[in-house]
Amino acid sequence: MTSMTFGRAINAGLRRAMEQDPRVLIMGEDVGKLGGVFRITDGLQKDFGPLRVVDTPLAESGIMGTAVGLAFRGYRPVVEIQFDGFIYPAFDQIVSQVAKMHYRTRGAVKLPLTIRVPFGGGIGSPEHHSESPEAYFTHTSGLRVISVSNPQDAYTMIQQAIASDDPVLYFEPKRRYHVKGEVDEAAAPQLPMGTARVLNEGSDVTLVAYGPLVPTARDAAVAASDEGVSVEVIDLRSLAPIDFATVEASVRKTGRLVITHEAAQSGGLGAEIAASITERCFDYLEHAPVRVTGFDIPYPASRLESHHLPDLDRILDGVDCAMDRPSSLAGVVSGSAAS
Amino acid sequence: MRIQVSLHTPVRHPENSGSSPIDPYVQLVSPDGVRTPDPLYDRWIEDIDGARLQELYIDMAVIRRIDTEATALQRQGELGLWPPLLGQEAAQIGSVRSLRSSDFVFPSYRENGVAYCRGVKVRDLMRVWRGNAGAGWDPYQVNMAPTQVIIGAQALHAAGYAMGITRDGTDDAVISYFGDGATSQGDVSEAMVFAASFNSPVVFFCSNNQWAISEPVALQAQVPIANRAPGFGIPSIRVDGNDVLAVMAATREALDRARSGNGPTFIEAVTYRMGPHTTADDPTRYRDSAELDQWRRKDPLSRLQALLASMGLFSDEFAAEAGRRADDVAAELRAACLGMPDPLPADVFAHVYSEPHSWLDRQQEQYSRYLSGFAGEENR
Numbered sequence: 001m002t003s004m005t006f007g008r009a010i011n012a013g014l015r016r017a018m019e020q021d022p023r024v025l026i027m028g029e030d031v032g033k034l035g036g037v038f039r040i041t042d043g044l045q046k047d048f049g050p051l052r053v054v055d056t057p058l059a060e061s062g063i064m065g066t067a068v069g070l071a072f073r074g075y076r077p078v079v080e081i082q083f084d085g086f087i088y089p090a091f092d093q094i095v096s097q098v099a100k101m102h103y104r105t106r107g108a109v110k111l112p113l114t115i116r117v118p119f120g121g122g123i124g125s126p127e128h129h130s131e132s133p134e135a136y137f138t139h140t141s142g143l144r145v146i147s148v149s150n151p152q153d154a155y156t157m158i159q160q161a162i163a164s165d166d167p168v169l170y171f172e173p174k175r176r177y178h179v180k181g182e183v184d185e186a187a188a189p190q191l192p193m194g195t196a197r198v199l200n201e202g203s204d205v206t207l208v209a210y211g212p213l214v215p216t217a218r219d220a221a222v223a224a225s226d227e228g229v230s231v232e233v234i235d236l237r238s239l240a241p242i243d244f245a246t247v248e249a250s251v252r253k254t255g256r257l258v259i260t261h262e263a264a265q266s267g268g269l270g271a272e273i274a275a276s277i278t279e280r281c282f283d284y285l286e287h288a289p290v291r292v293t294g295f296d297i298p299y300p301a302s303r304l305e306s307h308h309l310p311d312l313d314r315i316l317d318g319v320d321c322a323m324d325r326p327s328s329l330a331g332v333v334s335g336s337a338a339s
Numbered sequence: 340m341r342i343q344v345s346l347h348t349p350v351r352h353p354e355n356s357g358s359s360p361i362d363p364y365v366q367l368v369s370p371d372g373v374r375t376p377d378p379l380y381d382r383w384i385e386d387i388d389g390a391r392l393q394e395l396y397i398d399m400a401v402i403r404r405i406d407t408e409a410t411a412l413q414r415q416g417e418l419g420l421w422p423p424l425l426g427q428e429a430a431q432i433g434s435v436r437s438l439r440s441s442d443f444v445f446p447s448y449r450e451n452g453v454a455y456c457r458g459v460k461v462r463d464l465m466r467v468w469r470g471n472a473g474a475g476w477d478p479y480q481v482n483m484a485p486t487q488v489i490i491g492a493q494a495l496h497a498a499g500y501a502m503g504i505t506r507d508g509t510d511d512a513v514i515s516y517f518g519d520g521a522t523s524q525g526d527v528s529e530a531m532v533f534a535a536s537f538n539s540p541v542v543f544f545c546s547n548n549q550w551a552i553s554e555p556v557a558l559q560a561q562v563p564i565a566n567r568a569p570g571f572g573i574p575s576i577r578v579d580g581n582d583v584l585a586v587m588a589a590t591r592e593a594l595d596r597a598r599s600g601n602g603p604t605f606i607e608a609v610t611y612r613m614g615p616h617t618t619a620d621d622p623t624r625y626r627d628s629a630e631l632d633q634w635r636r637k638d639p640l641s642r643l644q645a646l647l648a649s650m651g652l653f654s655d656e657f658a659a660e661a662g663r664r665a666d667d668v669a670a671e672l673r674a675a676c677l678g679m680p681d682p683l684p685a686d687v688f689a690h691v692y693s694e695p696h697s698w699l700d701r702q703q704e705q706y707s708r709y710l711s712g713f714a715g716e717e718n719r
Contacts, residue, residue, distance in 0.1 A: 054502075057533055065495025066498050068496045069500035073504065102692070105473070106474065107690040108474075108478055109485075166692050194696075243697070
């Protein structure tokens with residue numbers, strides 16, 4: 001086991017994938033000499049050369065579209081989108097080409113792209129640097145979407161994403177890049193990668209989180225236990241597909257579900273999880289599923305982001321609601337408040 | 340002279356745009372079939388003797404017949420849609436017959452003649468338009484990507500594939516086809532940036548057929564489209580796209596540049612789409628018949644026929660042979676289209692992913708149960 005930061009763990013995972021497969025290429029803006037604006041690809045161009053770690057022109061659609069062509073030729077490109085808000089110029093290539101080529105060609109053409117996206121807020125950036133666009137991609141068939149929350153998963157799952165023959169969006173919670181954790185570099189990643197993890201067991205409420213909010217959710221569970229509420233925290237890890245079996249088993253036990261994410265609420269992943277779990281275990285639910293999310297607003301200026309991002313107290317407020325205790329959401333969720 | 344127009348209706352006639360054929364371009368055979376010497380480009384087609392010219396004519400006659408037959412099948416309700424290539428035979432044949440089999444093609448949806456010449460079976464050519472599959476052929480069997488509907492997206496795929504060739508160290512090349520409308524898309528410009536920056540072995544082949552559905556080329560470009568590429572650092576050639584020899588000469592020169600490590604080339608083949616954009620639109624709503632008549636006089640097949648006749652190579656027997664070849668392909672195409680079995684219900688779920696996917700597996704299982712509820716009903 002080695003102690004390393006989240007960002008370093010991704011770097012180590014990339015390095016290992018490149019060592020193991022000469023077809024793996026890294027492409028993106030500033031990924032070479034600079035090592036990326038977050039230094040995630042630091043040192044890779046020096047060791048693997050400019051033909052395998054490619055500084056590209058400043059054009060997101062161009063990066064994605066040429067990666068499609070490289071995949072046609074048998075390469076396995078790992079594409080870095082510099083910031084979440086910059087992925088939209090590449091949206092067409094991702095949803096119309098990357099996601100559909102395998103289906104379109106009845107499996108003849110594989111597109112094993114990994115699209116790395118530093119995402120989410122909490123770093124005090126200007127606009128377009130703190131977005132949570134994951135739901136656009138979980139809605140797109142043909143893509144796999146994962147979001148990691150700790151250095152070990154970051155290390156393991158980047159390798160799984162690269163090894164997968166399917167295109168994978170790999171959402172990195174940028175505000176956690178400098179968090180340290182233990183990483184077992186000897187652990188061989190095994191497919192499939194779409195398994196959720198029960199972070200800590202509880203009996204009263206199931207709290208589902210992913211990516212940047214997983215540590216906050218865990219903190220909320222500790223705080224709730226001080227108030228006598230036992231919270232089971234699930235780190236989804238895979239957002240498409242979601243490991244509903246794990247969530248379902250937990251909700252059958254607790255009867256209550258809270259989902260938290262930074263992305264806007266309406267049409268978001270929380271809605272999908274609430275609907276799917278209601279379909280699967282309606283008879284076990286003691287309370288309607290509760291969502292604690294970002295608001296339906298463009299990502300706000302940094303001096304407002306603390307209001308937008310779910311924090312420990314807002315998550316606890318959601319837990320209270322699910323427990324039928326007084327909360328700001330009481331009535332809103334049960335439907336007695338005017339909509 | 341330019342027509343005065345209001346800012347709200349910025350539509351000019353293509354004849355008045357900088358992209359009309361009155362600008363200089365490479366032409367080796369005049370519209371009435373006279374071979375005109377060209378000191379720069381003759382060398383690229385020195386090997387094209389009478390027999391090869393006859394083959395090129397047969398190619399063009401066959402793909403014109405494919406087009407006619409497919410259009411008829413669409414009118415008969417057997418194809419959902421068809422994008423005719425009528426008028427663009429020389430651009431497709433002159434370019435595709437310049438390629439090696441190991442080169443890779445990234446087409447638009449209109450390069451059905453190119454696909455046929457790459458070895459795509461007529462049955463597979465019909466699949467997409469019949470609604471049978473998203474792509475008709477295995478790209479690796481013919482080294483040609485599936486038809487591309489998103490305008491210009493394939494130019495980037497070509498640029499990326501060419502980057503892969505450079506890494507592999509081979510002397511293969513890539514050609515990407517797109518229309519004049521696609522040159523307005525960011526992806527085509529980005530493809531030129533990437534190709535120029537990485538000196539990639541790619542040929543950008545713009546079939547300027549003057550119309551993007553109802554929009555004239557003047558709405559896409561105010562100077563010849565070929566003029567754009569030098570701004571990206573890419574040499575460009577403007578050719579008479581209805582002259583199969585000029586297209587071949589230009590494509591061979593571009594491929595030679597790519598293979599010898601000298602990077603991308605942009606070709607603007609000035610041609611004309613004689614029919615509709617697809618079988619879904621009506622060109623009489625947006626263009627006048629005088630324009631069509633003017634282009635009819637530049638027809639690529641009659642031009643080559645005149646050249647062959649002047650060489651004593653267009654006999655009744657040869658004309659009959661070309662007609663027979665075209666008729667055979669058309670008959671094969673019709674039979675393959677009508678005899679194509681529908682895909683199975685389970686095919687709707689097939690190949691979305693390479694590996695199992697729990698969401699989709701669940702939906703497939705549910706739908707399979709639903710369908711099994713109808714088992715035996717067709718026998719009642």
